[in-house]
Amino acid sequence: SAVPFLSLALSLAGCWAVMGPGTAHGRLGGSVSVRCRYGAGYAAYPKFWCRRKVVLCFNHLIFETTGSEAEERWGRVSIRDNHTQRVFTVTVGNLTLADAGIYLCGVARIGLPNPRDSVEVIVSPGKAFLCSPMAVTGEGELEEGWTGRGRVVCSSEDIPLTQRSETLLLLPSQGSSCSWGQW
Template identity: 30%
Template sequence: MESTLLLFVLSLGIGGCWGFAVEGYAGSSIIIKCKYKDEHRDQNKYFCKDDAIGGKYLCDTQIQTEGNKGWQTKGRFSLYDNTDGGFLKVIMRNLTKSDEGKYWCGVQKTFLDDYTEVNLKVKEGKEEVYRVSGYVGDDITIKCKYEDTNKHKSKYLCKNTAVGCEDRIRTDRKDQWESRDRFSLYDDTTGGFFMINITKVTEEDYGTYWCALDEPPSNDSKVSVDQFKTIQLDVHTGSPVVLPVSMTIVVLGFGIVFFICVMCQKRRGREPSFNHSGTVQDNDRARAPTDGVYEEIQDTSISVYALAQLPTNPSCDPTYSTVQLHTSPGGDPSYSTVQLPADPSEDPGYASGTFQKIPSSETS
């Protein structure tokens, strides 16, 4: 591994030595940004780890630019020189405790390099990965929440590739849609989230994404860290298994017919009569309360159960008539009347009856 000799003058260094603390979690990644001077835009940059052994101040270079203005990748490190923003962007992946220590964002110069000190601390923890899935051709929506203190920051979505994390879309617009190709982003500052839409998903969209808050470094704070959430997008080929509509109708029809037949068979040959407690009984034997469907009516002084056994299809047995209960609160709350045909003489099989609510003191 290449090493860079660091020269110090009065412990600060002529090139400028600024120490900034950053934190990451074991097993996850971290995005570090280092600000540099405008006049250094065309210089090569590097990111190295301090290796002060035997009194020699050496810095093991982890990754560096080589005249290429795009992403550079080496092992677990990726680097991007943002000349427009005037900062160096470094990604460290799969952090371990051994990654802790002092690093330098450096700018190569003829005599003395300009550098910024970064102190990395790695904490124990586990990276949360949010999984989103869809089929080729689907439209997919990803929603990322953020704290109210971050509403002023720019938002972006990038995809992790072999060379780095490449932007798919980003915006600094608030409460407005931003579109780029098949990607759209809306920053809802009121709801505290930003939403990304991906239309007509392809197999190439499969992979790991970061929905992130952009935290650019400044002249006052030369080092910053972007906050992000990890999204795993799974894209499936083919289409979801859907039962054909015709088959669904046939199955549903058979089920309804079967249910009606069963209910008619249970009702056939039995005629209900009502006792004074308001429960339905067979002519041959009393039915246990657990045989029916109960509805409990709550009142300040009473608790009454009413059991109704009515046919699913009244046409299956013509000896039944419809039971109608009072719905008007102004009626007598103690009784409900069975409505019978206008002329009872037409069918001698009908009988009249009444329901009476029994006070709770008498039902025990």
């Protein structure tokens, strides 16, 4: 009959009305920000962030806004909604390893399916140092502003000699920063 099909179609339609980044990376003790976009017509609805349990949140709701554009905060979590750009940003501060996992960002609608998307939060125990990239593994040298994965020797005296060559995620920062850790 048409009723089950219509119900399924409405349920599935909500799945693509919110789009998160898929994954978000943060460092232990630092913060992670997740931008979730939503479709037209959802601006005034409350937005939520929860730890996914199977497919839905159930009793694992971490935070839900009132639907306002003002930043709303609860504990280590804040959500700021930009109705014009149709994007809300969830920020989790003071990350712990227990914060790693699958979350849902979505739009809360009473009596209707909640459009949502899954986001995997990865928490790295890595540390950051300011130093000058001096060399990389492989056959070449690191050029200023290079981005990617590799091994680099940092010339900072603040880094113990045994830790000067680690697997890194290199980020462009005026050619002067590198970070090491498990990425």
